[in-house]
Amino acid sequence: MMQNILTLLAALMLWVAPASAQDGPLRIEITEGVIEPLPFAAPDFVSDSATGAEYGRRIADVIAADLSGTGLFREIQPDAFISRVTSFSSPVQFADWKAINAQALITGAVSVDDAGKLVVRFRLYDVFAGQELGQGLQLVGTQDGWRRIAHKVADQVYSRITGEDPYFDSRVVFVAESGPKDQRAKRLAIMDYDGANVSYLTDSSSIVLAPRFSPNGDRVLYTSYETGFPRIYLLQVGTAQRRVLDTQEGTMSFAPRFGPDGRTVVYSLSRGGNTDLYRMDIDSGASTRLTNAPSIETAPSFSPDGSQIVFESDRSGSPQLYIMPAGGGEAQRISFGQGRYGTPVWSPRGDLIAFTKQSKGRFHIGVMRTDGSEERLLTASFLDEGPTWSPNGRVIMFTRETQGAQGSASLYTVDITGRNLRKVPTDTGASDPSWSPLQE
Amino acid sequence: MNTGQIISGVGHLALLAVAVFGGAFRSEPLPFEVTEVTAISAEDYAALVDGPRAPEAVANVDTPDPPAAGEGTPEMTSTADAAPDLSRPDATETPPPDATPEAVDQIPVPEAEVSDEPPVLEPPQEDMAALVPEVSPRPQQRPSPRVAPEPVAPPEPDVEIDDVERQDTTPDEDAAETVEEDTQATAPEEAATEIVTEAEEADVASAAPSRSVRPRTRPARPEPSEQETATSAQPQTDESAVNDALAEALGQAGGAEEGAPSGPPLTAGEKDALRVAVQNCWNVGSLSSEALRTTVVVGVTMGEDAKPVVGSIEMISASGGNGAAAKQAFEAARRAIIRCGASGYDLPKDKYDYWRDIEMTFNPEKMRIK
Numbered sequence: 001m002m003q004n005i006l007t008l009l010a011a012l013m014l015w016v017a018p019a020s021a022q023d024g025p026l027r028i029e030i031t032e033g034v035i036e037p038l039p040f041a042a043p044d045f046v047s048d049s050a051t052g053a054e055y056g057r058r059i060a061d062v063i064a065a066d067l068s069g070t071g072l073f074r075e076i077q078p079d080a081f082i083s084r085v086t087s088f089s090s091p092v093q094f095a096d097w098k099a100i101n102a103q104a105l106i107t108g109a110v111s112v113d114d115a116g117k118l119v120v121r122f123r124l125y126d127v128f129a130g131q132e133l134g135q136g137l138q139l140v141g142t143q144d145g146w147r148r149i150a151h152k153v154a155d156q157v158y159s160r161i162t163g164e165d166p167y168f169d170s171r172v173v174f175v176a177e178s179g180p181k182d183q184r185a186k187r188l189a190i191m192d193y194d195g196a197n198v199s200y201l202t203d204s205s206s207i208v209l210a211p212r213f214s215p216n217g218d219r220v221l222y223t224s225y226e227t228g229f230p231r232i233y234l235l236q237v238g239t240a241q242r243r244v245l246d247t248q249e250g251t252m253s254f255a256p257r258f259g260p261d262g263r264t265v266v267y268s269l270s271r272g273g274n275t276d277l278y279r280m281d282i283d284s285g286a287s288t289r290l291t292n293a294p295s296i297e298t299a300p301s302f303s304p305d306g307s308q309i310v311f312e313s314d315r316s317g318s319p320q321l322y323i324m325p326a327g328g329g330e331a332q333r334i335s336f337g338q339g340r341y342g343t344p345v346w347s348p349r350g351d352l353i354a355f356t357k358q359s360k361g362r363f364h365i366g367v368m369r370t371d372g373s374e375e376r377l378l379t380a381s382f383l384d385e386g387p388t389w390s391p392n393g394r395v396i397m398f399t400r401e402t403q404g405a406q407g408s409a410s411l412y413t414v415d416i417t418g419r420n421l422r423k424v425p426t427d428t429g430a431s432d433p434s435w436s437p438l439q440e
Numbered sequence: 441m442n443t444g445q446i447i448s449g450v451g452h453l454a455l456l457a458v459a460v461f462g463g464a465f466r467s468e469p470l471p472f473e474v475t476e477v478t479a480i481s482a483e484d485y486a487a488l489v490d491g492p493r494a495p496e497a498v499a500n501v502d503t504p505d506p507p508a509a510g511e512g513t514p515e516m517t518s519t520a521d522a523a524p525d526l527s528r529p530d531a532t533e534t535p536p537p538d539a540t541p542e543a544v545d546q547i548p549v550p551e552a553e554v555s556d557e558p559p560v561l562e563p564p565q566e567d568m569a570a571l572v573p574e575v576s577p578r579p580q581q582r583p584s585p586r587v588a589p590e591p592v593a594p595p596e597p598d599v600e601i602d603d604v605e606r607q608d609t610t611p612d613e614d615a616a617e618t619v620e621e622d623t624q625a626t627a628p629e630e631a632a633t634e635i636v637t638e639a640e641e642a643d644v645a646s647a648a649p650s651r652s653v654r655p656r657t658r659p660a661r662p663e664p665s666e667q668e669t670a671t672s673a674q675p676q677t678d679e680s681a682v683n684d685a686l687a688e689a690l691g692q693a694g695g696a697e698e699g700a701p702s703g704p705p706l707t708a709g710e711k712d713a714l715r716v717a718v719q720n721c722w723n724v725g726s727l728s729s730e731a732l733r734t735t736v737v738v739g740v741t742m743g744e745d746a747k748p749v750v751g752s753i754e755m756i757s758a759s760g761g762n763g764a765a766a767k768q769a770f771e772a773a774r775r776a777i778i779r780c781g782a783s784g785y786d787l788p789k790d791k792y793d794y795w796r797d798i799e800m801t802f803n804p805e806k807m808r809i810k
Contacts, residue, residue, distance in 0.1 A: 025739070025797035026706065028715045031806050033722030033776070072726040098782070103775055126771065128778040130750060133771070163728035163768035394729075 037074035038103050038161065040067060043085045044078075045108035045120065055118060055146050056110040062150035063106060066168045067157060069194065070395075071420030076102050088121060097127045104133070106157055117142060120149050124157050134160045147196060148439070155438075165392035168193065171436040172388075172397065173211045173220050173237075176200065177409055177429035184429075188222060190237065193390075193435070195411075195425040201240055210386075210432050214258045217436040221245075221256040221265060230254040232267055234282065246285040253278075255298050259326075260306040266290070268298040277311060279326075290328035301345045301353075302326065303370075310334075310344040310353055310370075321355060323370065334372030343386055346370075349393035352416065356385040356398075365398045367416055378418040382407075386431065391438045397424065399431040705794050706787075713786055718800060721780035724772060724807045731768040734761030735803045738773045744792055746784035748777050756799060773802040 042064045045056030067073035083096035088109035097105050108122035123136040137156060141149045148169055155166030176189040176198075185204035188211055191197055201220070202208055209230070211222040220235045230252045235242040245253070245265065256267040265280045275296040280287040291297045295315035302309055303326075310323050316333065319340045324331035335341040339359030346353055350370070357364040357377065363384045368375040383401040390397070394416060401409045409431040411424040424430070724732060741752035753774050758766035777800065787795050 025799045026711070026795045027799045027801070028711055028718075029801040029803060030715060030719045030722055030773075030776075031803045032719050033724045033802075033804070033807055034720065035725035035807065036723055038723060038726040101779075103779070126775065128775050128782070129753075129771070161768070161771075162726050163731045163765055 037068075037072055039074045039076050039101050040064075040104035040106065040157075041076045041081065041097060041100070041102040042067075042106040043081060045110045045122070046085060046088055047110045049112065052110040052112055055120075055143070056108065059108070059110065059120060059146060059150040059153065060106075062147055063154045063157065065194065066151060066154035069422060070158065071415060071422075072158075072162060073104075076100055088123075092125055092127075094125075094127055094130045097125075102127050104157070104161060106153075108153065112143070113140075118146055118149060120153065122153050122156075124160055147192065151192070164394055165438075167390040167392045167395065167438060169439050170391050171217065171439065172411075172424075172433050173201070173213055173436070174411060174426075174433040175208055175211065175431045176426070177431055178204070181405060181407065188220070188235070189430075190220075191426070198427065201235060201237070202242075210255060212257050212434045213436045215260055215262045215437060217439065219258075219262075220434075221258060223254040223256065232256045232265070245280065245282070255300065257301055259302045260304060264302075264306075266300040266302065266309060268300070277309070277328075279328075288328070290324070291331070299343050303346050304348055304350045310346055312342045312344060321353070321372070334368070334370070335375075336372060337375055345387055345389060347389050347393045348391060352393070354387035354389060354396050356387065365396060365414065367396075376418065378414050378416070379412070379421065384412075386433065388433050388435045390435055397433045397435055399433065401431070703791060703793070706791055710788060710791075714795070714798075717780050717785055718776055722773065722776035722802065724804050727768055727772055727804070728765060730761050730765035731772070732804045732808045734765045734769040735759050735801065735805075736766060736769045736773055737799055737801045738770060738777065739797070739799050740777055741797055742781075742785070742787070742792075742795055744789070746781070746787045746789075746795075748781040750778055753777060769802065769804070773800065776802075 042060045044053070044060045047053040047056045064075045068075045080100050081096075082099055083093045085092075085107050088107060092105065092107070103126070105125040105127050106122060107125070108120060111119045113119050117140050119138065119140050121136060121138045124133045125131070126133050134156070137153075139149050139152055151169040154168045158164065158168065159166045170193045171190055172193055173188060173190045175186050177184050177186050179185045186208050187204040188201040188208050189198055190201060191199070202224075206224055206226040208225075209223040211220050213220055218237055220237055222233055222235065223230050224233050225231075226233075232245045232253045233242050234245060245256075248269065248271070250271070252270040254268055254270075256265050258265060259279075263282050265282055267278055267280065268275050269278045274294060275298055276292060277290040277297045277300050278287050279290055290300075290309070291311075291313075293313070293315055295313055296319075297311055297313045297315075300309050300311040307326055308323055309326050310321060311331075312319050313322050313331070314320070315322075319342050320333055321335040321341045321344045322331040322333050334353075335355070337357070337359075339357050341355050341357055343356045344353050345355070347367075352367045353370055354365065354367050357366050362380050363382065364377040365379040365384045365387050366375055366377040378396065379398070379400075381400055382403040383399075385399050385401075387396045387398045389395075390413075395413050396416065397411055397413045399409050400412050401407055408429040411426060411430045411433050412421060413424060414421045424433075736758045737756040739752070739754050739756045741749045743749055755766065755770040758769065761769065
């Protein structure tokens with residue numbers, strides 16, 4: 001009897017065992033990970049000369065600041081290094097970098113050639129894989145342009161690791177503000193994306209507003225009260241020469257923005273208390289009316305392919321966002337949340353629209369899909385407004401103004417995830433930023 | 441008329457009167473169905489009848505008249521092609537001949553291995569169709585299906601009457617002792633050590649086809665050693681029988697695939713521990729939006745120290761993103777595997793065969809920016 005029972009049990013196992021047997025390699029699925037900055041090491045770029053060594057130190061610092069500023073990377077401080085990079089061509093001691101958990105390593109060398117040009121070489125390593133990420137690269141530039149070379153290197157590192165398009169080698173035009181709120185002086189200024197290399201494009205004799213870069217970054221449109229009424233001006237960045245766009249006499253024109261072709265401008269024109277959208281060919285000056293409604297239509301922005309325009313209108317009773325064909329036509333409302341929406345800007349990727357939202361006494365910078373879905377508010381403060389996209393569509397810069405009579409305006413950046421809110425360092429107050437495309 | 445007839449006539453009349461006037465032939469009204477109808481006029485009816493009529497078939501289709509004989513041939517409007525220009529093209533300078541490529545070292549041709557022994561040819565597979573006999577012979581008695589540890593011979597046949605008369609034997613009176621008869625009451629039931637099926641019965645002329653497709657050859661099983669044979673011949677105890685059954689069960693489980701690992705596989709807890717260890721190092725914070733839409737399957741070979749062999753890590757497949765995104769996603773996965781396996785994963789060493797080769801699917805769906 002006992003034998004029969006045991007035999008039965010054995011037979012049961014005979015039946016069960018193949019079902020639980022493993023067929024092929026062990027398979028597991030990882031569906032959850034961590035979101036944390038990737039640790040990297042950027043030792044000073046080596047050089048044979050004292051001048052080159054100084055540039056090597058500065059370039060390494062700028063690269064580290066660029067990468068750390070994204071919130072996606074974390075710099076390992078040099079005093080934690082075990083290995084010292086003494087030669088650009090020496091083999092990398094990966095074990096030493098693993099020991100300090102450096103997942104990426106950037107090495108480089110700087111030299112000054114006979115023409116006085118700066119020659120910078122760099123390599124990027126995946127430390128734990130023990131291999132190079134991409135190929136080594138050499139950049140040549142003027143010594144004055146060492147920061148751009150550093151941004152270019154950082155762009156390469158950022159792009160190779162994240163897979164995103166880069167954005168460090170870019171500039172920002174903005175309104176520099178100074179003085180108290182009731183007597184604030186405003187002038188156009190331009191700077192690197194990180195706040196360095198500020199230079200001014202206009203003086204403070206008249207109020208300037210809302211500068212906008214052209215698609216290739218060589219020109220700027222802005223609004224000025226130089227004549228007492230708001231008019232649109234076109235300014236050459238390289239020469240600072242400017243001219244007013246021929247809009248109709250006796251009207252107010254403002255909120256200009258370039259089309260993707262760089263030859264078209266869409267703007268608001270106010271006449272007789274009614275504001276509508278117009279489109280102008282810059283070369284010929286011919287303009288076309290895009291909207292014809294008794295409401296206020298303003299803040300237009302082209303889609304990257306130039307086929308559509310998103311704008312702000314109060315035709316429904318409160319400011320909301322609408323999309324219409326670039327040649328005018330029926331507009332479709334896309335914002336339906338509670339509050340007032342304004343200053344929409346189409347992402348360079350074309351998938352999102354950034355906007356300002358006022359709700360319950362607070363201002364927000366947010367993003368939504370182009371059909372109005374998946375609205376996400378990224379910031380909240382007393383006054384946040386005027387978003388502008390980084391060239392790769394990953395970061396938004398905007399104006400934040402603090403409360404009170406002594407309140408001032410500053411520029412901030414935030415990732416489209418809502419993380420990594422950072423203030424852009426500027427010497428003066430700053431507002432109305434417009435991010436340039438990536439420089440050539 | 442006698443009295444009886446009178447009484448009978450009166451009685452019948454009375455009975456008929458009762459039947460007629462008493463309601464014996466009264467019947468219930470039949471059920472009927474009411475249908476609503478609408479009265480229409482004759483003009484409406486005519487309009488209905490003359491309404492949509494089938495289209496009349498057109499049977500006679502005019503055939504086009506054939507062209508009249510003698511119609512003029514259309515004029516040829518084209519002109520003769522001009523003769524091709526046969527002028528010879530200008531001679532050009534003969535291009536210099538291509539530079540002779542530098543001779544490279546010839547790649548040695550590997551020597552073919554030639555053997556004098558003729559190849560052993562496998563008998564051809566007979567794929568002929570089987571012929572089924574027309575007449576089924578009578579079924580024959582099947583052997584006993586019983587299985588016993590020891591074979592028991594079938595019982596002796598019944599006594600048959602011999603043709604030769606034999607004398608009865610008498611006990612030897614000189615015998616000192618009387619031989620006791622066998623106390624076994626009955627012969628043991630017929631049994632065999634194994635179940636013999638019809639197919640295995642050699643002398644059963646069954647209805648099975650005389651020819652059939654030859655089964656494909658199998659790899660020869662290893663010959664059992666003499667020691668195993670001797671062991672199997674010995675009577676088994678209960679424990680050994682169970683152990684053998686267990687070993688057979690596990691052996692079959694592992695033997696399903698050539699070279700497959702043996703022993704119990706990893707438990708769910710052990711797999712979870714590995715998954716948690718890897719995901720703790722899977723950093724998706726630096727991945728692009730496109731890479732966060734990419735699922736990659738990464739293969740890795742583990743050393744016996746439970747550390748990943750870095751050179752073995754490869755991307756098996758990717759889905760959901762472009763090539764660049766798949767590359768970023770794979771590199772993040774590779775960093776996770778190497779970084780958290782630098783000191784060896786917590787895996788049971790006795791199950792190494794099960795985790796030597798691992799396929800990890802990195803699915804960032806939950807980590808995506810919503």
